[in-house]
Amino acid sequence: MRSDFLFTSESVSEGHPDKVSDQISDAIVDLFLSKDPHARVACETLTTTQKVVLAGEIRGEGIMDTEGNWAPGVEQEIEDTVRGVVREIGYEQDGFHWETLDFSNNLHPQSAHIAQGVDAGADKDEGAGDQGIMFGFACDETPDLMPATLDYSHKILERMAADRKSGKAAFLEPDAKSQVTLRFAGGKPAAATAIVVSTQHAKGYDEGAKEAELHNYVRGVVADVLPRELLTNETVYHINPTGSFEIGGPDGDAGLTGRKIIVDTYGGAAPHGGGAFSGKDPTKVDRSAAYVTRYLAKNVVAAGLARRCTIQIAYAIGVSQPLSLYVDTHSTGTVADEKLEEAIKAVAAEKLGGLTPRGIREGLGLNKPIYRKTAAYGHFGRKASGDDFPWEKTDLVDALKAATS
Incomplete structure (x- = not known):
């Protein structure tokens, strides 16, 4: 690394x-x-x-x-x-x-x-809804065990949306994008070198005092979201760099389900199998297996067994058992990756009923109406609460420690 x-x-x-x-x-x-x-x-x-x-x-x-x-x-x-x-x-x-x-x-x-x-039948378990590969990832860059660049990018926009809806920043309109560049030293975030925010705005907020108000507001949000030590006099800000952004949303550009899969997952810090999540029920392993691999990777890092962990799993359509399971701790693991693979299989069998589509779905409680909340600001790094985001729980820590000791 x-x-x-x-x-x-x-x-x-x-x-x-x-x-x-x-x-x-x-x-x-x-x-x-x-x-x-x-x-x-x-x-x-x-x-x-x-x-x-x-x-x-x-x-x-x-x-x-x-x-x-x-x-x-x-x-x-x-x-x-x-x-x-x-x-x-x-x-x-x-x-x-x-x-x-x-x-x-x-x-x-x-x-x-x-x-x-x-469909399951008398002679077979429920099969995967499609073939494919899925990845899960976690790292220790933030308390949410997410890549810091993506975590901060999400939180900037989430805060802006809350301020827009509350009326605190009534000049904002719904469409916006953010981008965070960090300098890493010794493998850890050391400084923010560039912040990009483009936000749709009310008429007139592209010049003069109103433009200054918008720019100062965005800088204030960034200062609240990013740790103070990451922002320096050398941090470069690009706020609405094209000048005007009044026409936005579906009126400014067509939208399609599943075109923001990197935003949805790890911001490019980890591989992606290619399948989108939104619009799919949990028999589709594009969704459910990506959730369970995040769950497992997050628990590996939370257990202190690695600082970074990538897990890949693969399925064939109509086949219940996964074809492969691969673990890579990027030379940060405290035990061998091969040992972690065996431990994950054992813990998943005990706690989830295995890594079959049925085991994942029933073990994580995915057959519930919990998906609308996942469709903005990332499917991962969110707070597990009640039935929501069960793949963000860290309740496998003790079992993984025991299985690798």
Whole structure:
């Protein structure tokens, strides 16, 4: 591992067009799981000027039958859910307004050929919803055991959104992006060299005293979010570097579900298997296996068994057992990576019922409507509370220590 370097991660706000799409897709997942905990959902969303389009495959009791007939009232619930998400984000603009946007629902029944590979039967366990590789990661750069560059990028935008909604920063509009560059020394964050924030704003906040007010506000947020020792006189700020940002959100650029997978995960500090999360029910291992590998990696670091940990897992569609499990502690581990692999398998079998799709889903309690909250400001590094973000718990620490002692 290099110990001295610059590294950068970005985040986007809940009002970014791709994130609007992600939140709508996950709100539909939650709606269907609230009706049938075993619903199958693959919901894609397109957002553009005054338009939201849903497409994908679904199946579930009280939702839609195999012939494509909706249960009574569900179509209206879907539209109400979509408009509610857009309203909560804060879009009431001429080019994208929750109340007047054009909505199109193109969801249809799940393919029977996919269903036969995934469903459990008398002679087989539930199979993975698709083939693929998934990664989990954790490191000790922040208390959340996340890469610092991404953690701070998320928190800047989360704070700005809260201030916009409370009225403290009423000149802000929903669309925004952030980017944080840190200099690492000895493998640890030493200084912020560059901060980039581009935020949609009310008319007139691109010149004069109002522009200065916006810039000073953003600098204040950054000062609150980043540790004081990381900000120096040499930190360079780029705030709305293009000048004006009045037209934004889906009116300024089309949005699609699943286009911000690096923002969703580790900000480029770890590999990504390529599959998006939002819009998918937990039988899709793109989502559930990425969650469980984060859970396992976080517990490895929380247990003091490594300062950095990457875990890869692989599946074949219709096959329940994973094809491989790989652990890399990047030369920071206190035990051999091979020993950690065996310990993780043993602990997962004991605590989760294994690393099959069913074991992950039931062990982490994923068949619940908990996904809308994941669709902005990252799926990882969040606070586990009640049913929310169960993969962020560190309740495997003692078992991992015991298995590696």
